[in-house]
Amino acid sequence: xxxxxxxxDGAVMRADxxxxxxxxxxxxxxxxxxxxxxxxxxxxxLVVYPALYAVHLAMLNKSMQKFVGLSNFxxxxxxxxFWMVVWQSCIFALTAVFFKAIIGFFVAHFVHNIPxxxxxxxxGMLLIPWVIPPAMSTLxxxxxxxxxxxxxxxxxxxxxxxxxxxxxxxxxxxxxxILVNVWIGAPFFMIMYLAALKSVxxxxxxxxxxxxxxxWQTMRFVTLPMMRNIxxxxxxFSTIVTFANFDIVRVLTRGDPLDQTHVFAxxxxxxxxxxxxxxxxxxxxxxxxxxxxxxxxxILRDIVKRGNEA
Amino acid sequence: xxxxxxxxxxxxxxxxxxxxxxDLDIRDxxxxxxxxxxxxxKTTTLRMIAGLEDITDGEIAIGGDVVNDVPPKDRDIAMVxxxxxxxxxxxxxxxxxxxxxxxxxxxxxxxxxxxxxARILDIKELLDRKPKQLSGGQRQRxxxxxAIVRNPKVFLFDEPLxxxxxxxxxxxxxxxxxxxxxxxxxxxxxxHDQVEAMTLADxxxxxNNGVIEQVGTPNDLYHHxxxxxxxxxxxxxxxxxxxxxxxxxxxxxxxxxxxxLALPVPPARAGKYVQHxxxxxxxxxxxxxxxxxxRAQLDPGVVAFDANLDVTEPMxxxxxxxxxxxxxxxxxxVNPAAGAKEGAPLKMAADLNNMHLIDPKSGLVL
Numbered sequence: 001x002x003x004x005x006x007x008x009d010g011a012v013m014r015a016d017x018x019x020x021x022x023x024x025x026x027x028x029x030x031x032x033x034x035x036x037x038x039x040x041x042x043x044x045x046l047v048v049y050p051a052l053y054a055v056h057l058a059m060l061n062k063s064m065q066k067f068v069g070l071s072n073f074x075x076x077x078x079x080x081x082f083w084m085v086v087w088q089s090c091i092f093a094l095t096a097v098f099f100k101a102i103i104g105f106f107v108a109h110f111v112h113n114i115p116x117x118x119x120x121x122x123x124g125m126l127l128i129p130w131v132i133p134p135a136m137s138t139l140x141x142x143x144x145x146x147x148x149x150x151x152x153x154x155x156x157x158x159x160x161x162x163x164x165x166x167x168x169x170x171x172x173x174x175x176x177x178i179l180v181n182v183w184i185g186a187p188f189f190m191i192m193y194l195a196a197l198k199s200v201x202x203x204x205x206x207x208x209x210x211x212x213x214x215x216w217q218t219m220r221f222v223t224l225p226m227m228r229n230i231x232x233x234x235x236x237f238s239t240i241v242t243f244a245n246f247d248i249v250r251v252l253t254r255g256d257p258l259d260q261t262h263v264f265a266x267x268x269x270x271x272x273x274x275x276x277x278x279x280x281x282x283x284x285x286x287x288x289x290x291x292x293x294x295x296x297x298x299i300l301r302d303i304v305k306r307g308n309e310a
Numbered sequence: 311x312x313x314x315x316x317x318x319x320x321x322x323x324x325x326x327x328x329x330x331x332x333d334l335d336i337r338d339x340x341x342x343x344x345x346x347x348x349x350x351x352k353t354t355t356l357r358m359i360a361g362l363e364d365i366t367d368g369e370i371a372i373g374g375d376v377v378n379d380v381p382p383k384d385r386d387i388a389m390v391x392x393x394x395x396x397x398x399x400x401x402x403x404x405x406x407x408x409x410x411x412x413x414x415x416x417x418x419x420x421x422x423x424x425x426x427x428a429r430i431l432d433i434k435e436l437l438d439r440k441p442k443q444l445s446g447g448q449r450q451r452x453x454x455x456x457a458i459v460r461n462p463k464v465f466l467f468d469e470p471l472x473x474x475x476x477x478x479x480x481x482x483x484x485x486x487x488x489x490x491x492x493x494x495x496x497x498x499x500x501x502h503d504q505v506e507a508m509t510l511a512d513x514x515x516x517x518n519n520g521v522i523e524q525v526g527t528p529n530d531l532y533h534h535x536x537x538x539x540x541x542x543x544x545x546x547x548x549x550x551x552x553x554x555x556x557x558x559x560x561x562x563x564x565x566x567x568x569x570x571l572a573l574p575v576p577p578a579r580a581g582k583y584v585q586h587x588x589x590x591x592x593x594x595x596x597x598x599x600x601x602x603x604x605r606a607q608l609d610p611g612v613v614a615f616d617a618n619l620d621v622t623e624p625m626x627x628x629x630x631x632x633x634x635x636x637x638x639x640x641x642x643x644v645n646p647a648a649g650a651k652e653g654a655p656l657k658m659a660a661d662l663n664n665m666h667l668i669d670p671k672s673g674l675v676l
Contacts, residue, residue, distance in 0.1 A: 203395035206362050211409035211456075212383035221408070225399040 057282040064279060072283040081259055081267075086287070088174070089263040093243040096181040097235055103182065104189025104234075111190065112197045123194070130187035138251040141180045142167075145252070170260035173253050177261050180248050185241075189234055196230035197223070229303050236299045240292050264288050312373030312386075312463035312496055313338050314359060319368035321354050321520075328354045330520040331368065339494045345507035346517035346543070353468060355517070356500045360466050361385050373463050388457035389466040393473065394449045396441040396456075403437040406455045420459075427458040430492055431485075447478045451485070458493055467499040471506065483509055504544050508532070516540050533664075538673040541595050541666055547630060550601065550640045551668065552594040556587045563587060565594055565662075568636055576611035576662050583667055586676055595666035595675070598630065601642030603650070604659035611663040617642075622650045631656065 024030055061068045076082045111122050129137065144150050145166035153164065167173045200223060208218045224231075246265035249255060255262035255270055262270065264284060272281015314336040321329040329351040336342045344352040357363040359370055361382035369376055377385050388409075396405050403424055410420045428434045431451045441449055450470060457465055470486075471479045487510055490497060501507055507514045508528040516523045516531065516539070524531060524540045535541035541549045555566045556575075563575040563584060573594075575583055586592065604614040617633040617640075624646060631642045631650045642658055644650050667676040 201393065201395065203391045203393055204397060206360075206382075207389070207391060207395040207397075207456075208408075209362065209382045210360060210387065210389050211460075212412045213408075217412055222397065225397075228399075 054282045054286060057279050058286055060279045062277045062279060068279075072279055076280070076283060076287075081262075082284070084259065085262045085264060085267045085284070088261065089243060089288075091174070092178060092181070092245070092263050093239055096178045096185065096242050097238050099178070099182045100185045100189050100238060101231070101235055103186040104193050105231075107186065107190045108193035108197055111194055123191070126190055127187045129184050130191075132184075134184050134247045135251055137184060138180055138248050141176070141183075142252055145176055167253050168257060170257055173257060173261045177249055177252055180252060181242060181245065184248070185238060188238065192230055192234045193227065196227040200226045232299050232303055236296060239295060243292060244288060313371075314464060314496060314498065315369075315371040316355070316359070317369040317371075319355070319358060319370060320366045321351070321358060321363060322366040327520055329358070332517075332520075332522050334515060334522065334525065336496060336498060338496055341490050341497045341499065341510060341512045342515060343499045343501060343507040343511035343513075344515045344517055345501055345504055346523075348502060350517040351520040352500045352502075352515075352517045356466055356468055356498060359464070359498060360387055360389050386463045387466055388460045388462040388464075389468065390450075390453045390457050390470045392469045394441070394453040396449060396452055398441050401438050401440055402433065402444070402452050402455075405441070405452060406437075406459050409456070409460050423459040423461070424455075427455040430458065430489060431455050446474050447482060450474065450482055454486070454489060458489070462495065465495050465497040465499075467497065469501055470499075471501070472503075479506075486510060505546065508544065514544075516543060518543075535595075535666065536675055538593065538595070538668045538670075538675065541668065541675060545597055547598050547641045549595050549597050549666070550638075552596065552635055552638060552640060553591055553670070554594050554636075556583060556589070556592050556667070558587055565592075567594075571615055571635070573613045573615075573660060573662060575665075578611070579662070579665065583676065586667070586669075589669075591670060592676070593668040593670050595668055596640075596660060596662075597664065598641045598643045600661040600664045601640065602659055602661070603644040603648035604657040608659060609661075609663075612659050612661050614657055614659045616655055617658045618655050619650055619652055622652050631658075633658070 057064070058072055059067055059069055107126060111119060111126065114122055144152055147153060147165055147168060150166070152166065156162070156164065164172055166176050204222050204226070205218060208222050213221060243263070244265055245263060246269065249261055249263055249266045250269070253261040255266050259267070259270075264287060268281040268284040270281075271284060272278045275281070314334075316332060316334040316336075318331045318333060319329060320327070320331050332351075332355065334342075344355060346352050354363060358365050359372070361377065361380065365378050369378060371377065372385055372387065397408065400408065406424050406427060407420045410423065415423075424437070425434070428437060431454060433448065433451050433455060436444060436448060436452070441452065444452065453470070467486075471482050474482060483506060486499075490510075499507075499510060508531075511528055513525060514528055514531055515525045518539050524536045526534070528544075531540055531544045535544065535549075538551070542551070552567060554573075557564060557566055559566070559572060563580045564572045565575060566572045608614055617631075617635075619631050619633050620639065621632040623630040623632075626646070628643050629646050629648070629650050631644055632639050633642070633656075634640070644656070644658075648656070650656055668674070669676055
């Protein structure tokens with residue numbers, strides 16, 4: 001009798017365990033986790049592992065034989081070029097994002113005011129710079145900037161001005177790198193701002209009209225506040241991408257003249273791959289992380305706050 | 311406060327005529343409701359008064375001044391939109407004071423006006439909230455508050471209650487009426503709901519197909535419609551239209567509905583209709599409340615007939631009954647105690663003292 005009860009209990013426990021396992025699998029959070037697992041694995045392999053490996057590399061000596069702690073970083077702090085690259089990366093990212101945002105904003109308004117019929121055509125054409133692979137379009141720009149045979153200098157000389165050493169002078173080279181980045185990136189801002197503009201209900205503009213707002217007041221009190229979140233997110237996203245830019249600088253100037261156009265990514269490549277000091281290159285690239293994290297936290301916090309208010 | 315005059319106003323979109331030359335005079339302090347089915351041009355007319363649409367032809371005057379080329383902000387009007395159109399990033403106070411702030415009113419004056427409007431609308435405790443934190447009815451009040459603080463010459467309402475549920479709509483209707491009693495600003499109100507039009511308006515303007523069908527007090531439109539459209543549009547359930555022939559039968563003017571049914575025209579009406587006899591088919595217009603159960607003693611002008619009920623709808627205080635006459639389904643209103651049953655016959659009575667006769671060709675009430 002007792003034995004039978006125990007046997008029965010065992011069966012009940014097994015059944016319980018099976019049903020609880022079933023329940024776990026039926027739970028929505030479990031299903032969601034399983035479905036996102038491929039992406040999580042992909043990110044782990046392609047992002048998390050290389051990032052951790054970079055941290056590991058940054059703590060080795062040049063021959064990658066010895067653990068040296070933070071001495072790669074302290075070495076960088078003492079180098080003038082490092083601070084120049086920090087400065088150049090910031091100038092590059094902030095100036096480029098600023099102009100991309102301004103140009104994108106005005107072009108978005110221009111496109112928004114085109115009647116629907118012709119709008120698709122304009123939208124398509126204006127997106128072209130963003131759609132062409134940057135390495136290719138930058139090559140075309142490289143030819144345009146050529147000091148002897150380029151279209152720009154040819155035009156300048158025709159109208160009686162002297163040619164400009166576009167990529168030979170530090171300031172002109174920085175200008176060119178930013179110009180090309182703005183040319184490629186502005187359409188992205190345009191399309192994001194255009195979407196934001198289209199999502200502002202027409203009745204708000206009509207209400208503002210009746211309230212007596214002029215063009216500027218409508219822009220300041222209706223359009224901009226309504227677009228604020230998109231403006232912030234686009235700026236953040238673009239800052240991250242611009243900060244980590246590699247291809248434009250690499251194709252256009254390779255960091256020259258005299259390292260005066262290097263940004264983090266190209267300088268890390270120069271030190272790590274071309275200079276053969278992979279740990280030092282890894283340490284340079286890791287410097288982007290804290291700077292971008294701080295920016296992201298500030299902007300995203302503001303967006304969450306505003307999102308809750310609205 | 312001001313009068314609004316609309317003279318021969320036309321609105322054309324490309325080749326489509328939305329408004330076909332309408333004339334309308336709105337008196338000072340008056341509450342006028344533009345009503346009609348969708349696409350009839352009522353909202354376009356309102357938006358032309360507001361200045362949100364250009365006028366193709368004609369003239370609109372507010373307070374005696376022609377405003378055809380005056381921008382909306384200088385017309386001294388306030389508008390309440392269908393979707394409220396509150397600025398989502400501003401608090402209720404900021405929303406209501408926005409227009410005044412743009413006009414650089416002193417701060418004390420702005421606060422005084424906002425407080426006064428908030429008191430009238432009972433939204434004082436909501437002033438610091440954002441629109442997202444408000445219910446539909448509260449948003450509607452704020453939208454009205456924004457209009458009131460401006461102290462404009464004319465209020466314009468563009469279907470303001472159509473986003474609210476049925477119960478709230480009735481509540482807000484009463485609110486709007488109360489507000490108009492307190493703030494007697496000239497009001498133009500657009501709706502497609504004839505009940506809203508009847509309950510709110512001093513005068514109702516019925517529009518159809520870009521023209522004004524009839525202007526009049528709610529009672530006037532209900533009892534004396536001038537066209538078949540107005541007769542059918544105003545009133546719920548709608549007026550019944552029964553095809554018949556107006557003819558002389560043995561010296562008496564009768565409405566011949568079919569071989570078995572002919573209704574004698576009451577002598578008081580016969581003189582008016584006699585000129586139309588023999589003109590072929592006409593439509594007899596009878597409201598459901600004039601088709602009731604037959605009582606033992608019939609009043610003069612009331613005619614009894616037999617009906618086979620298809621459907622009955624008990625409403626509590628009355629029962630709606632539906633039965634066929636000449637293939638048309640006709641609606642009547644009977645006392646719940648009359649014992650109306652689906653599929654059963656019922657002795658009905660038509661009160662022809664309240665009949666309308668309509669020429670089906672012109673659509674005019676004879």
